[in-house]
Amino acid sequence: QSALTQPASVSGSPGQSITISCTGTSSDVGGYNYVSWYQQHPGKAPKLMIYEVSNRPSGVSNRFSGSKSGNTASLTISGLQAEDEADYYCSSYTSSSTFNWVFGGGTKLTVL
Amino acid sequence: QVQLQESGPGLVKPSQTLSLTCTVSGGSISSGDYYWSWIRQPPGKGLEWIGYIYYSGSTYYNPSLKSRVTISVDTSKNQFSLKLSSVTAADTAVYYCARFYDSSGYTTHWGQGTLVTVSS
Numbered sequence: 001q002s003a004l005t006q007p008a009s010v011s012g013s014p015g016q017s018i019t020i021s022c023t024g025t026s027s028d029v030g031g032y033n034y035v036s037w038y039q040q041h042p043g044k045a046p047k048l049m050i051y052e053v054s055n056r057p058s059g060v061s062n063r064f065s066g067s068k069s070g071n072t073a074s075l076t077i078s079g080l081q082a083e084d085e086a087d088y089y090c091s092s093y094t095s096s097s098t099f100n101w102v103f104g105g106g107t108k109l110t111v112l
Numbered sequence: 113q114v115q116l117q118e119s120g121p122g123l124v125k126p127s128q129t130l131s132l133t134c135t136v137s138g139g140s141i142s143s144g145d146y147y148w149s150w151i152r153q154p155p156g157k158g159l160e161w162i163g164y165i166y167y168s169g170s171t172y173y174n175p176s177l178k179s180r181v182t183i184s185v186d187t188s189k190n191q192f193s194l195k196l197s198s199v200t201a202a203d204t205a206v207y208y209c210a211r212f213y214d215s216s217g218y219t220t221h222w223g224q225g226t227l228v229t230v231s232s
Contacts, residue, residue, distance in 0.1 A: 003158065036218040038159075045208055045222035046159065052216050089159055093217050099161065099174050101217050106158040 004029065004090055004104035011110040017078040020107045022090030023071060028102060030071035034093035037066055037075045040106075041086045049088075050075060077109075085111040114139040116209050116223035124203075124230050130196040134209030134223060141190045142167040148192045149212040149219065150183060152205040160205075164212050165192055199230045 005023040012018040022029060022037075029035055035053045038046035048057050050066035053073060063078045073092070077084055090104040120132035134148070141148060149164035163173035165183045173181050177196070185192040196203060206225040213220060 034217040036216075038219075045210075045225050046219070047222075048218055048220055051213075051218035057220070091217060097175065099163075099172060101161055103159045103161065 004092055004102060006088075006090060006104040006107045008105075009108045009110065011112055012077075012080045013112045014080055014082065016080050017076060018080060018109065020075045020077075020088050020090075020109070022073040022075070022092070022104045024073075024092055024094075024102075025071055025096070027096040028071075028092040028094035029068065029073050031095065032093045033068070035066065035068060035073040036091045037064075038089045038091070039084075039086045040089065046089060080111055082111050085109055114211060114221045116211065116221055118207060118209050118223045118226040120226065120228070122227060122229060124199055124228060125232050126200055126230055127198055130194070130199050130203060130207075130228055130230070132194045132207055132209075132226065132228070134192050134194075136190045136192075136211075141185065141192065142187045145213070146220075147172075147212040147214045148185065149210045150194045151208045151210060151219070153208070153225075154202075154205040162194065162196075162207075164214070166214075201230050204228065204230045 033053045037050040040046040053068045054066040088107045094102045115137045124130045147164040150162040161174045165171045180197045182195040208225045209223045210219040211221040
């Protein structure tokens, strides 16, 4: 079961916007609207930030938004803040395995 | 507010069986809306699905671990458990239990995680 492809790292300055990509195939990201995004600070459990491509759970800042184009999903963080520095993981439904869920490899976001 | 808490040994010897329990509070494991999952994260690495279970006992396992994994549920105790047999150093990881919404594939609540080290 192959992981979804994310950049290993991205960076941005406070106040800027950044985008993290999550690339899969038509059997996962491209074929279904079941992409979610998680934020993980060091030593902490992941936190759900986006579900079903673009929906934000209650309590998540509207600076976080999700989208999808073709086989690539994206997480955009606007108005970057120091507290946004964390690891981010995408997840998707996949029809290419008997187990229908797969994570991306993770992206380290550094706020400069 | 639903809370999950992992418990179990932090050190397991190679070839032995890793056993963890997740206790759910603030909500019933039998509510029927969610599945109950195990996810692990080796030190410095990404997240990996182990599998998940419905309160009725239906289980879904990652094929890469399926031959060694058993997930079970005890609705009377509001707990679910993980057993991973024949462990090696590669199974050293932080193990998380989480509440999983299978219909759309997102995990709403996570335990704090517990580090399990495989070493003699």
